[in-house]
Amino acid sequence: MIFLKSNDELRFMDQANRLVHRALQASREAAKPGMTTAELDALAERVITDGGGQPAFKGYHGFPATLCTSINDEIVHGIPSPNVRLKEGDILSVDCGAIVHGYYGDAAITFPIGRVSSKAQRLIEVTKMCLEDAVEQVKPGAHLGDVGAAVQRRAEEAGFGVVRDFVGHGVGRALHEDPQVPNYGKPGHGLVLKPGLVIAIEPMITEGSWQVRIDRDGWTARTEDGKLAAHFEYSVAVTEQGHWVLGREE
Ligand code: MG
Ligand code: MG
Numbered sequence: 001m002i003f004l005k006s007n008d009e010l011r012f013m014d015q016a017n018r019l020v021h022r023a024l025q026a027s028r029e030a031a032k033p034g035m036t037t038a039e040l041d042a043l044a045e046r047v048i049t050d051g052g053g054q055p056a057f058k059g060y061h062g063f064p065a066t067l068c069t070s071i072n073d074e075i076v077h078g079i080p081s082p083n084v085r086l087k088e089g090d091i092l093s094v095d096c097g098a099i100v101h102g103y104y105g106d107a108a109i110t111f112p113i114g115r116v117s118s119k120a121q122r123l124i125e126v127t128k129m130c131l132e133d134a135v136e137q138v139k140p141g142a143h144l145g146d147v148g149a150a151v152q153r154r155a156e157e158a159g160f161g162v163v164r165d166f167v168g169h170g171v172g173r174a175l176h177e178d179p180q181v182p183n184y185g186k187p188g189h190g191l192v193l194k195p196g197l198v199i200a201i202e203p204m205i206t207e208g209s210w211q212v213r214i215d216r217d218g219w220t221a222r223t224e225d226g227k228l229a230a231h232f233e234y235s236v237a238v239t240e241q242g243h244w245v246l247g248r249e250e
Pocket of ligand 2: 106107168169200202233
């Protein structure tokens, strides 16, 4: 079932996403070689609770942390740990959710730790462009297929893979609502977007094959071929005029 949001609901979601973006930015600024992903997680949790929100992922189906921290060939859902230290040359994907007045925010970024290979840098840049291209498609009357196709076109033109096993989603009073938002599709196909719909668009892009495997921890999803992956995400509202990237400083 799809829930369209009122303007008041969108304002709460904007606040929740502001906290998420603040936590992501703080993580990015703090992340250095030698730091553990558990330290980043504690920092992000503090940013969210100091801002009056609650971490959305902690306890979600038993997930133990505020952030998902996914390094190099890990795509999504990596678990922060005091035993995982960042190294020069890693790429780190950080995904974060927050709840404000019962409404969810959900966003993610990928960034380099120190100097990284030019290929890693390009994967990060292309994945960010996939998200920006997808956001440009969001307006009343557009189709979900337009959104997925925009991601797929940008990724595949660059020679990268598009993960199929995980998709974006509606978001609001729950972290995951209908509809599913795949990162592939056909223009002009799928659900027609209406004002008040909010979707989390989250391209997960791989350097090689898009095939995925899940670690024994039951969470961490990594590329089957061991090549790099990147992930960016915004929560995006459909408005009468087009779209609103919730929580983003304009
Ligand atoms: Mg997310
Ligand atoms: Mg999401």
